Amino acid sequence: SEIRVFCPATIANVSCGFDVLGLALDSVGDEMVVRKTQEKGIKIIKLTGQDLPTETLQNVAGVAGLALLAAFDYNGGFEIEIYKKIKAGSGIGSSAASSTGAVWAMNQLIGKPFTPLELVKFAMEGERLASGVAHADNVAPALFGGFTLVRSYQPLDIVKINTPKELFATVIHPQIEVKTSDSRRILKTTISLEDGIKQWGNVGGLIAGLFTEDYDLIGRSLEDHIVEPIRSILIPGFDSVKQKAIEAGALGSGISGSGPSIFALSKGEVAAKKVANAMSEVYDKIGIDYDIHVSKVN
């Protein structure tokens, strides 16, 4: 009656797919232990690695877990230990990792009454607490793995997208914190038809490239004409990091989720590591501290 889970970090948006595209990282993430208790409700009994609230209603795992409990007739509760490795506010789905880890583990412990799509809905309540908006582009890949598309929010429709075997992500996190709620507030609420045309061309191209494992097409489609021009202003050295990543051989590069992390996708691990060096050099030169990860997309 106890389960230990790996809760993967995720890259939302993936340039052209604001709020709809996301991917999961194979080797970057948190750990969580979830245990059944006689006592009803949810208790976060331990949280290490980050300074985050442990009160159930203030914690994304707590809130997502309560959403699941509200939909299930269960005469007990759960206690949760969270070992954070993902930094809050880094742009690689810290809140989604905790929200999905909790509901996935709870579902296992009670005999899997819920479908993955239902688990996404519960986990989205954690996202609502974290950012004010119940977006699914981090929780969907965290639950399904690989690349996912939120085809529609109402009704919720999630599509698993083929993930090419040699696709690797490099993610660099300059040590500043950007709150998703802040980086959403600065966005415009309307787009021009001209930008729309470019954007949906790229979304279609990216999806086609992922299914046909056409790495060049994936690279050509990693453009964002709508969100990146606005949000990149919040990220020190963004243009140089992106440019150096592409010069070093990345297929493409952009903002990870709501930032400040910057991601690049590459074909193969060797290429992704070379890209990591090029991205790091930019921050080494301007004197900004950072974390950097290279991971298979899976």
Ligand code: HSE
């Ligand atoms: N799609 C969301 C955003 C992801 O960009 O605001 C936040 O992690």
